[in-house]
Amino acid sequence: MKKLATAIAITAALAAAATYQYLHASTDPHQSALQSKLHAVEKTLSETQNDLLRYTTFTQYLEVTKKAISGRTKFLAARIDRNYVHVEHINRSALGIKSDATIILNYAVEYAVGYDLSPESFSVSGDATGITVTLKKPELVASPAIGAISHEIPGKGLFIDEKEQVIALQQRLITAAEKQGNAISMEEAVIALCERKLGEFLRDFLAKQPNVRAIPTITFAYR
Structure with missing residues (x-):
């Protein structure tokens, strides 16, 4: 894309120079009028080319974009809150006497779900059609x-x-919550939330870069 843009710019410049020299070599009034029209066309063409190139300028910032999100795993994580009710039935027997009790435990858990953003674990690529982030x-x-x-x-x-x-139950909650969290991280809605959070960061970052006029579609590919 960069080579193509360079080639277009060089071609346009050479064409403009040749036209300018040719028209200046003639003093015909009609040629002067044509010269003015051609200058106007060349100016419009140049402005259009510059305008179009700004729409793909974001591809120049892919490497710096990767650096910007590398190591930000926790910062870009989605926060998921869940409430749970655990019912525990306890049975005891002593001296031939059986006894039982019921404990109802109510608790809330906040999960941090996100991507492994260590530099070697993901890649950022793109062309004029958009950006693709490949990761786990x-x-x-x-x-x-x-x-x-x-x-x-x-x-x-x-x-x-x-x-x-009750104390024993509370001590077991961490292990239970981790298992629940692993299942939560695979939910489609949670994956979509993680994509949205990382996508928003990428769009905001690229929008702040010089000469970037439009941010294309950002897609996620999983390994």
């Missing part, structure tokens, strides 16, 4: 953040320390 599918990029924990004990039993059971 979204994944958890941080440990799930668990909060807003509350519990209910609708049924208490003998030989059961409910507080101890």
Whole structure:
């Protein structure tokens, strides 16, 4: 694309120079009028070429664009909030006496889902038709953040320390949340959210670069 633009510019310049010299060699009034018209056409052509080239100037910034997003995995991650209810039934038996209890645990989890943006893990390519970012599918990029924990004990039993059971349940939440997070990262809606977040950053970054007039379609390809 860059070579083509250069060739167009050189050709236009040579044509303009040749036309200018030819017309100046004649003093015919008709030639003078034609000269004025040709100058106007050349000016319009030059302006149009420059205008069109600005629409593909973004391709000159692909390398710097990759550098701009490299290492920004957590910064560009999508935040997903989910609420859960876990019901635990506990059974105990002592001296031939059976006892059971129920614990209801309510908690919220914030997941950070995004792309691996280490330099070797993705690529940015493009041409006049658009930009393609090739990378791995979204994944958890941080440990799930668990909060807003509350519990209910609708049924208490003998030989059961409910507080101890609640503490044990809370300690198991991280492992459970990570498994849930891995499943969440594969949801189509979450993948679309990650694409939108990274796409918005790319469009905003490219729009701020010199002489970029239009940002084309940005697509994502997965390895």
